Amino acid sequence: MTLFKLSPWLPLMVSSITKLRFNSFPFPFIRAMGSVVSCGKKGGASISGSQIEVGLPVARAMSMSNNGDTGEIIEETVCSESDLIDEGIKSVELSGTKILLAKTKGNVYAIGAKCTHYGLPLENGSLCDGRIRCPFHGACFSLKTGAAGAKCVETLRQEGFKGKIMLITAEKTIPYDRPKLSKAMHLDADSILLRQPDFYQKANIDVKFRLKVSKVDPITKTVLTESGESFKYDKLFLATGGKPRNLMVPGSQLKNVFFLRTPEDANSIVNNAKGKKVVIIGSSFIGMEAASYLVSDNRSASVVVIGSTSAPFERTLGSAVGQRIQKWFEDNGVIFKNSAKVSKLEGTDKVEKIIINDKEVIEAEVVVAGIGVVPATDYLKDTKVNLNKGGYVVVNEEMRTNVEDIYSGGDIVSFPLFLNRDSPVSIGHWQIAHKHGHVAALNMLGKKEPFYSVPFFWTSLFGKSLRYTGYGAFDDVIISGSLSHLTFIAYYCNGPKVVGIAEMGKAPAAANFANYLFKGSSLMKSQVQSNGDIALKLKCE
Template identity: 40%
Template sequence: MATEQVEAIVCDVDDLKSGEMKEVDVGGAGTALLVRDGDNFYAMGPKCSHYGAPLIKGVLCNGRVRCPWHGACFNIKSGDIEEFPGLDSVPSYKVEVSDGKVKVRADKAALTNVKRQKAMCQSSPGNKGVLIIGGGPSSVACAETLRQEGFQGDITIISRDKYLPYDRIKLSKAMDIKPDAIALRNADFYQSNDITVKTNKEVKAVNTSDKTVKFVDDSSSSYDSLLIATGGQPRVLPIPGVDLKNVFSLRTPDDANAIAAAATGKNVVIIGSSFIGLEVASYMHDKAASVHVLCRGQCPLEHVFGKRVGQVFTKLHEDKGVKFHFEAGIKEFVGVDGAVTEAILSTGVRIPADVAILGVGVVPATSFLKDSGIEMTDRGFIPVNENMATNVKDVYAAGDIVEFPLFSVGGKSVNIQHWQMAHAHGRNAAYSILGKPSPIRSVPYFWTVMYGKSVRYTGYGPGYDDIVVHGDLEDNKFVAFYTKGDEVVAVASLNFDPIVSQAAEMFQAGKTITKQEIQSDPKSWVTRSDPKSWVTRL
């Protein structure tokens, strides 16, 4: 079918220097992001395919643009997504340079689309099959990568959830959201790309000797290659009253919807000041009668951000009426007629509680592997190599359940439970299944959103020995550098974009940001590099 094309002269050649970007109007039909790299010009969609962030405010480096919000990267030549989160690429458009003018030619419909799906092949009888256990981003990224790279065997995703794979991290931010609204892909996508998704199906055991997986319903499936990406399951506290009605854990859309309905106009107690707990508090603050948060330390998220930045989260919530109980845990839930009415803290304080939410972390959902021969740690995590391979041939693992070698810390084995990293694991597992392994080389990048404010973080901070902060913590505009010795190992910011994405590109390139150079100026390092390999937009 013929498509309507539009073309327009968008600027003069001299309007852009190498390493610069500019949003341009293409004949009134839409906007493109124009990029100059050396003497070459490229045009692509101007918005990130993940949440629509303006890429013009991101970072241009080594032939790709990194999103300023969540770190996704797109190839400037093709628009293909090269780093996550998100599954879609962005459109790319033809560029011609003649007589000192730059002309962009594009499909008119493509100019109005933020997202572009990469082409995928179909299955063909007689090929080997891949079985994927788990319904999260690792699973979907693996399945899509296999089809994008020409794999024609059967692909089956097994999920114990009753919904198609969805954006789980939205559940604590928009608790009344419906599963269809956060589905990573719809049913038509899986069907048209020959990817089978079986929901409401739980694995009971894996037999790696005969390459079979047995399910709780006593059915079984065989595999040629297996990916395990089951994620975590909420930790349950062994305390009196935890089984009372309206004591919740948050894992599924049904959980989120039930909490939202039960908590409206009620007294809510959140046990734990994790990201999930704080995001739930942010959602609940103007819907519940009261919101209390129990925090084991002296401020929320102290173990991740340190006390000074952790106190920013304290103030954000207290300004909205949320009450913290520091250095306190839960001792007991008390109820009437089988429903919770009160929480008794470890300090002896008693709080009215119509609804209680357990935000005390997760444990890896790997107990079904106990007799499989697949190596696991004492805590239930699965060690994998840089290609996401386990100790058993043709068995791979990805996402929150793995410990993997992180290139940016010298290959140290780490567990990183980030949405972005789970995508990357799934892609790399697919490459290994295809017989063309590509060692994992993704930089950790995560974010949290509370009261419309988003804190971003990149790097690997555990073990830091100092924090250098620039900006104004009281005014919610700052960047924090986490240092170990004389090296910056992680960067966090609020209202300081795109500095976290700039740092991610430095870490990605294997370059070091030193403590000395950020002591007096938070941006002094940004231009310290070969301009051919490191270009930024400030």
């Protein structure tokens, strides 16, 4: 059997594939941060080498050679059983290395102490149903099976699929962490790889670079590329991602007008912005992250943000939070032009100025357009694969399309979300793409796994992180904490219920609320009115 995944690279992270050799008695095991953790009833924990045994109060760390033979065994007492509370997390050290112990339903598990995404601590994460949710970015790590999100091809290998797997991508590099591009625009692809190159070789995954798919033929089960190559498939996973929305105004073809999608795009913006007047079109996440980066450390002469709303992030976070963030940016030197419409760009060869609202002139030597993305699905328009009016691939809860043996996920799909009463939504979040790939792979293998997840996203601005979780339109916002000091929880309410929260400096409020929604619980507006810090105290029940 041959399985294909077409992708510009979804940012998906999972644990490595490791062959285990256990001791004489059975250990349940977990994979965490590239290590394999085995758990017993005696307790303790360590994270040294490739295999970890857990026992209370003794921790045994075993290094393993490539052929799985056990190497040196290190034993060290790290805690007593009374130090661990049920449904609790405790940080311990073994030989100077920090790890986490988690106790749930009477069992003790060990996991690496840092999230694999940004290397941030999981110690203050939210534990629920045997999963630790990262308090910073919402990624989930199962105490029994590894990261909850997994790229499709990696999951296939983890689940034991032995057949041929091919990845076809228009990119020139292996998967990298795309969300970092607007947060740290100087980074190149090699510095943000999700896997080292030898991973794909060892996993026997055939990667085809710089190939743009022109057509999918479901009848002959063939993928065709613009360069004339063709590939047969048995199962096909489509994850071609989004492409930047075009500026549909005169002058958008001028030089020094940039869109941000690849490391090369980000690097070009940085190289051209030095000492220049930068104008960013768009005041949502990509635009604001780019503004934060380019206005800092003299990376540009000036930064102006043009937004269509009365405040940045207004549609997502509401006017109060948006206005406070605007003030924060203005204090750092960013100029805003709100409720504005770009009429045209002007210049001879390179862009020189932008006209907004048909009259106001803004000088511009570099323009960055961050006005959203559209699904890259043009190659499917003449096929039988069902696309909605927005061009998104319609899938069911198993990430299946209407065409047999074709699955899809990531930024290009419209999928059922339980928080929307299982009605279809399109959400371009890193964490959602994780789960799509994982679920699609399981269903390719016949495991009948439905998609079930709570949207969670974050942004990083001037070194501070803002997190949002939930889903749904809101008619009221209750803010707890100090908005002026940027340490707050914002509760987004629709009628009597809280449908989402955003927080800065209040971790793990967002992670707690995500786990609360995941369990099917509802937080009521009246509860928030009685206790504004309730999200910090929510328990997974």
